[in-house]
Amino acid sequence: MASFMEELWSSIFTPGPTPTLLIATNVSFAALQLLLFVLGLATHSIHFVVLSFLCAGLWYSINWFSQEVRAAQAAQEAERKKEAETDAEPIDGKKDSGTVDTADSETETESFAGPTKGSKSSAVATGSNPASARLQPTERDTKKRSRTGGDSSGYGSTDSEWEKVEDNKA
Template sequence: MAGFAQELWESIFTPGTTPTLIVATNVTFACLQLVLLLLLVATYSIHFIILSCLCGGLWWSINWFAAELRIAQAKEAREKARSDQRVAAQASDDSETEVETTLVETGKPASGSTEVEVAEQVGDLKLRAEPSSGSKSSASTEDEWEKVSENENEKDK
């Protein structure tokens, strides 16, 4: 019993759920349900039935959450193991890097790709025209803000 109490105390400061904490939670809820049953028998009050239903729902939801957390942790552990295996497999396949391979094949060091990737143009780009001259806009952002401020001042008058 002393070992369980010590494990329970340490599990409080451990992030996540621990088996000791789950056992303690289940024992506590079982004791609460027993007390509520005894109070129901002693008083015949519907309040204890309602409290018992609320307690049962909370008890179930805590256990459901702990189970979902275990499933998520197991999935995360599997993904981490897979990624570690991929990294180990890539490292063991060839110890040569791409630069070393290029150096061996061509006799000169590779300095990067000489090809240029052309990006596709998305949407139509339109040049703005100034209202007065009809030419390309060379106005700065400050000039445009001044125009907006002037228009707001005229509206206020």
């Protein structure tokens, strides 16, 4: 029992439906169904019948979802194995480990390794603007910022202005 509780605790932090978590879920729903059945017999209330149907629907949907997640994980694993097999056998017999396939890449740089000493990055070499250059403030932006009166928070009002307003009212 102690090992089951340890496995249950660790399965909470594991992505996807683990067998331990599914066992605990199914046992909990079975206990809830039994309790609703006993309460329904004891009170003869329609509410417990409705709650039992809702519980059964939720129980079924959780198990269905976990089966779908397992099927999706199996499909992804099969795709990864297929990709690994095709990547293991390069067409021309040579494999460059430092570059990325550019057909699916949307980045400006095309290699994992950073620029080496004495070389320019591929973004500069291709003539495109690097992201840091595009994010620099323009002259118009700096003029707009200087109008805030030196307040670094961007909020234009100060306590002294409120004091001036109060003095004008008096």
